[in-house]
Amino acid sequence: MQHGNKRILIIGGVAGGASCAARLRRLCERCEIVVIDKGEHVSFANCGLPYFVGDVIKEEQKLLVANPELFQNRFNIQVRVRHQATSINRTDNTVSITNLEDGSVTEMRYDALVLSTGSEAIRPPLEGIDLPGIYVLRTIPDSHKLKAAAKNAKRAVIIGGGFIGLEMAENLAGLGLEVTLIEMAKQLMPPLDAEMASYIKTCLEDNKIQLKLGCAVEAFSRTTEGLSVHYSDGHHVNTDIVLLAIGVTPASELAKQAGLEVGPRGGIKVDETMQTSDPDIWAVGDVVEVEDFISKQKLSVPLAGPANRQGRIAAGAILESFNPAIKRNLTFRGVQGTAVCQVFGLTIALSGASEKSLRRAGIDDYQKVYLHPGHHVSYFPGAQPIHLKLIYARDGKILGVQAIGRAGVTRRVDVIAMAIQMGATVYDLEESELCYAPQFGGAKDPVNLAGMIAANNLRHDLDLADWHLLHDDGHQLLDVRTDSEYQQGYIDDAINIPLEQLRQRLDELSADKELWLVCGVGQRAYYAVRLLMQQGFKVRVLSGGMQTYQAFANAGLLEAKNA
Known part of the structure; x- marks a missing residue:
């Protein structure tokens, strides 16, 4: 594929722009490829920044994926760092570029333009937001500033309980700082459903992180000893440094100035080949608006x-635009939001839809199950529980997964993430053939178990109760754990008949009232359901048992009276 004399100009590097540039060169040797980046580093691992601040990653060099010399020598790609694109002339196909070192301005022509301008940290217009000691973490220079400040600090306040907020809580605590984390939502990790996020809350509290959930920050002020962060409830906390980890917004100002179409949240509108509303301009990465794979709604996912993937797709589409006879047939399928985070040894992973996102999209025809299997067989030393939530449609199609635990979490979520992308069902999970050895899993892997429980539900072998309706009238709670387990903590008003005694004590149950069954994690309750259904009782299971009950209670979704 040869396209001589064609210049492709890429604004911004890191993941999207850098991958697009490298892919272009692999497909076209004769094209001129130029990357413009206003920062000092064209391609770096920004996901590693919290660990650089926390001294887990010792050397800055480890964060640099590629430098301008490598791009030039290995790929014959020109890279100009510390250069900023300030305007686009779509009529003449030129971009105005300012050299940030000497202030000089040049005009550069393009045959194809790629915008990979990324995102910017949100800095709300609060009183005192620009005071010294308030930081963000998006770039390597940001990390140097924060790292230097942390060396002389004893206290830190982190605003935002998402990925960066959690990772920085661990890393600053690891440096010996007293950490307070403030989150405006009533839960940590807002992409999760609240009951699943409760495991993270417990983990942070166990590691001495002070939490302020459901609390907004109103202002910052300077004190004789540092900074004061003022809450909306009238209280405040004193600190030495503040990290803003509220989230990001698309850095789409250049696109807006050029008159490109953008969405309501500022993301550049693109088609499935990453082409913008201008046929000569493509956009990739944090700056674009993409389609949610499940809900089909538009959103920005950094x-x-x-x-x-978008960079690769844009590269093929650009070369196809130069020569329509060549078809690469690559399109972007949308995003599932597959992501993982670890804090104090606890792994949090998710893919696809949450209940919250489904409700926002107006989708209510779904079901979910909870399970808490070990990450490998219990008889092999070191088994750790995985708290897993699977969401699926009534036809069995998998909609989303959330999982939390200390081992084996990412493997299970990755398997289910691929299943979601392939349009698979819970019946496929039920029949999945996965690796098994005692130290890695069980003959029935957690993925299989999730599929089996959901498939049992869809086949009406197992009807599910709604945890949110636990304390409503109209049903009788039956706890089938042992008496000693029951005495250690129970749901108010629950009858306790151990599973082993159930056949002999059926006369203690009323066939006129629906029974909701609970046990430790759900297995014994399922056995009891099958027994009782065949005796003519109307029964449902509270999925995930007391383990899930405690998660709902810790999230403030239920009143935990005796557990």
Whole structure:
């Protein structure tokens, strides 16, 4: 494929722009490829920044994926760092570029333009937001500033309980700082459903992180000893440094100035080949508006994986625009939001839809199951529980997964993420053939178990109760754990008949009232359901048992009276 004399100009590097440039060169040796980046580093691992601040990653060099010399020598790609694109002339196909070192301005022509301008940290217009000691973490220079400040600090306040907020809580605590984390939502990790996020809350509290959930920050002020962060409830906390980890917004100002179409949240509108409303301009990465794979709604998702794929797709589409006879047939399928985070040894992973996102999209025809299997067989030393939530449609199609635990979490979520992308069902999970050895899993892997429980539900072998309706009238709670387990913590008003005694004590149950069954994690309750259904009782299971009950209670979704 030869396209001599064609210049492709890429504004911004990191994941999307850098991958697009490298892919272009692999497909076209004669094209001129130029990358413009206003920062000092064209391609770096921004996901590693919290660990650089926390001294887990010791050397800055480890964060640099590629430098301008490598791009030039290996790929014959020109890279100009510390250069900023300030305007686009779509009529003449030129971009105005300012050299940030000497202030000089040049006009550069393009045959194809790629916008990979990324995103910017949100800095709300609060009183005192620009005071010294308030930081963001988006670039390597940001990390140097924060790292230097942390060395002389004893206290830190992190605003935002998402990925960066959690990772920085661990890393600053690891440096010996007293950490307070403030989150405006009533839960940590807002992409999760609240009951699943409760495991993270417990983990942070166990590691001495002070939490302020459901609390907004109103202002910052300077004190004789540092900074004061003022809450909306009238209280405040004193600190030495503040990290803003509220989230990001698309850096789409250049696109807006050029008159390109953008969405309501500022993301550049693109088609499935990453082409913008201008046929000569493409856009990739954090700056674009993409389609949610499940809900089909438009949103911005700042993740490196989708950005890399978008860069590859845009490269093929650009060369196809130069020569329509060549068809690469690559299109972007949308995003599932597959992501993972670890804090104090606890792994949090998710893919696809949450209940919250489904409700926002107006989708209510779904079901979910909870399970808490070990990450490998219990008889092999070191088994750790995985708290897993699977969401699926009534036809069995998998909609989303959330999982939390200390081992084996990402493997299970990755398997289910691929199943979601392939349009698979819970019946496929039920029949999945996965690796098994005692130290890796069980003959029935957690993925299989999730599929089996959901498939049992869809086949009406297992009807599910709604945890949110636990304390409503109209049903009788039956706890089938042992008496000693029951005494250690129970749901108010629940009858306790151990599973082993159930056949002999059926006369204690009323066939006129629906029974909702609970046990430790759900297995014994399922056995009891099958027994009782065949005796003519109307029964449902509270999925995930007391383990899930405690998660709902810790999230403030239920009143935990005796557990």
